[in-house]
Amino acid sequence: MSAAGVPLSWYLVLAALLFTLGAAGFIFRRNIITMFMCIELMLNAVNLTFVALAYHLRQVDGLVLAFFVMVVAAAEAAVGLAIILTVFRNRASVQIDEVQALKD
């Protein structure tokens, strides 16, 4: 199907693996920046899926969708890093376990 002869399913499986890795990293890592990077990995897995599908379906839609995802990811990164920075200023730590003051 594709020019280089790599079947669509390979791309989809790779994307699913990346997504799973990202989700697992988010759950098991304790550094807030690393957790945030894991979310970015998940978003890139989604982008890979979109682009591979767009190529397979011979549509431009999926490529455009990937751009939208990138824009949103950039906005999220701007806000997220700012929030992480304020946490670091107040606590001098970016370990999620040390950000646990809210309990009843």
Add this chain to the structure above:
Amino acid sequence: MTHSFVPTGVELLRLSPEILLVLAGTLLLVLEGLTGAKRGRELGRLALVALGAALLASLAAARQPGLAFSGSISADGFATFFRLVVIAAGLLVALFSGPYLRRESAERGEYYALLLYSVAGQCLMASANELIVLFIALETSSIASYVLAGYLRADRRANEAAVKYFLLGSFASAFLLYGIALIYGEAGSTWLGQIRAALAGPPGSATPLAGAAAAFLFAGFAFKVSAAPFQVWAPDVYQGAPAPVAAFLSAGPKAAAFAGLLRVFMTAFEPVSASWEGIVWVSALATMIVGNLAALLQSNIKRLLAYSSIAHAGYVMVAVTAHSSIGTAAAMFYLAAYVFMNVGAFAVVSYFARQGERYVHVDDLAGLAWRQPVVAALLSLLLLSLIGVPLTGGFFGKFYVFTAALEAGLVWLTVLGLLNSAVAAYYYLRILVVMYMREPSEAAADLAAPPAPVRAALWASALATLILGIFPSTVLEYASKAAALAP
């Protein structure tokens, strides 16, 4: 589908509430830059005017229902209903935010600008008819509310709330997006109508991919509405965020996310309902149980209201499980009632907490009825509505939800849901008992009368709750008409 990229006048009218809110938010930011950050109060008034104008714009848009922007926006009755609900919630929150922010010396235009952006995102979520528009709307609403949760930058609790909300919110967005990607692969389109057409093929033609996409999308929405098992963020975020922001987060984003969930699952994924019914059933039950049981143990009132809002998401989820147009109408009615009673209750908390939120424990409310009888009476009305006592909006909300569930044959879910709402009565009544039966505590003793904006917000939400409880049929009729979603 039109191929002109220049929007016509009527298309702009159908999107006018969102356009207005975004322009007003940007105007606030510019004005704040020009006037030098000392004009928070005036900018707050401007935000109220903008929200009022958006309310009128939604009504104007409702007179010309239809699609816009190549069908990616649908300004139908369903969209109008949720637009009115989320804008009203934003209006109430903007109203009682003023006194709170002045007390913390933090009233700036950016707060109101973020509020307007978030409401704009929620309005768009209610009218989105295409998955990427829905995603952009959800992110517009969410990104603004991450900042709002951490608005008091120097406050350690607010920081923690913001970082947790941000991390889990973005995690949820990734799930939602993966669901969109999968359904794009299955249906070759992100338009809800085309997805429905693709999934409605001969039986057996839908692959497991559709079911997986439905599960991922559901997980993404469940995070946003704080439904189990994705509810863990809600108590921490509501407790740590400033009280008016907690009010906002518990109302608008939740109603809007339910709007998105209902529209996607009642139109695009309706043909494969067998693949998601079970998930929603389990989630509805778990959400009710987790919310109500945990709320029993809380002594912090913001945390208590957080668990209560989780439980209420569970009741709405029961209506989603019914997946009929009666169920959709019931969910719409329930969310309208819930938004008013919850925002009203948080308005009291934001006023009672005093500077730095010192008084946020249930016991601090002791003897409130002797010091501020009107506030106590209005809060009692809202709490009775949260329990679901007749003559309040909450009663009819529950009534319609469980009626819809019974008509869909969900007998067990109805029985367990009713048991749950009986359990819930205990923790709401405890607040009533503390307010009326105890000697005034130190916290209630030196309490000043509520400022006018708080009074106005409280009266408005109490009246809305009463009106929904005494004349429910008007709203329900509108909701029933709007619930027949055109794919």
